[in-house]
Amino acid sequence: MSEVKIVAQLRTEFGKGAARRIRRSNQVPAVVYGHGADPKHVSVPGHELLLALRTANVLISLDIDGKSELVIPKAVQRDPLKGFLEHVDLLSVKRGEKVTVEIPVSTEGEPAPGGNLLEFVLNTLPVEAEATHIPEGFTVDVEGLEAGASVLAKDIVLPKGTTLAVDEDAVVIQVVAAQAEVVEETEEEGEAAEAAPAEEAAAEEA
Numbered sequence: 001m002s003e004v005k006i007v008a009q010l011r012t013e014f015g016k017g018a019a020r021r022i023r024r025s026n027q028v029p030a031v032v033y034g035h036g037a038d039p040k041h042v043s044v045p046g047h048e049l050l051l052a053l054r055t056a057n058v059l060i061s062l063d064i065d066g067k068s069e070l071v072i073p074k075a076v077q078r079d080p081l082k083g084f085l086e087h088v089d090l091l092s093v094k095r096g097e098k099v100t101v102e103i104p105v106s107t108e109g110e111p112a113p114g115g116n117l118l119e120f121v122l123n124t125l126p127v128e129a130e131a132t133h134i135p136e137g138f139t140v141d142v143e144g145l146e147a148g149a150s151v152l153a154k155d156i157v158l159p160k161g162t163t164l165a166v167d168e169d170a171v172v173i174q175v176v177a178a179q180a181e182v183v184e185e186t187e188e189e190g191e192a193a194e195a196a197p198a199e200e201a202a203a204e205e206a
Contacts (some may be wrong), residue, residue: 003070003132004052006059008032008042019087028085032062032071033093040064046085055083057101057134070094072101072131093131100128100165105136105172109143115178116147122172125156126165137160140173147177175198183206 011022012034014157027043042064052058053073062069071090077084093099102124111118125138138156145151154168 003061004048004055004057005061005063006048006052008044008122009039010065010184011043014041023084023086028088030090031087032064032069032090033091034071035094037092044088049087049088052198053088056104056136059132059134060090060123070131072099072134083177092187095132097131098128099134100126101119101134102126104137105140106137107140107142107173109141111142111145111149114144114147114149116175118142120131120172121173122153122166123175123177124172125153125172127162128160128165129159133159133161135162142173142175145175172180 009027011018022029022043023046025175026046028046028049030042030044030049032040032042042062044062052060053076057072060070060071060073070093072093073088073089075089076085077087078084105120105123105125107118129135130150134156135154138158140151140156142151150171151173151194152168153164153170154165154173154174155158158164
């Protein structure tokens with residue numbers, strides 16, 4: 001995983017008013033913590049940070065007062081309506097250090113035909129990996145899987161140096177049949193068809 005370099009500034013003002021002023025200047029309030037050190041309160045360029053966060057678990061080389069510090073995002077707060085960044089927690093890491101992260105899971109291929117549906121039990125897979133070698137994502141091949149089939153955590157191939165941080169028998173994806181939905185729809189249509197003549201008869205008597 002490549003590093004993204006961003007210059008941050010230490011901040012001394014806190015509170016909602018200060019945070020609003022920082023955001024108005026196209027900066028994002030952030031906190032850098034980890035390794036038992038005192039948290040550093042910084043402001044980070046909003047546009048650069050937004051671009052960096054497009055990559056899950058992005059590794060950021062943060063320049064603070066001329067000193068470089070490796071960090072990864074741990075908590076991102078966004079405005080619920082407009083989606084802009086409000087605050088970010090950044091975890092300080094070291095080269096060779098292992099961290100626990102959530103890796104996005106995606107699929108390729110299609111399950112066996114017949115209305116089978118994919119159900120994600122886990123959208124992300126918790127793993128432990130070196131901070132500088134965090135996988136960007138896992139792709140699972142579901143081509144031809146029949147209803148009732150499951151993909152377990154242990155079935156996902158992990159890169160060297162990465163281990164599971166969840167039970168190996170945890171279900172990540174399962175294939176379910178859509179028959180139950182079809183049966184429900186058929187029953188509803190049948191009830192509606194039975195009700196129609198009764199409604200017509202009542203209308204005629206009236």
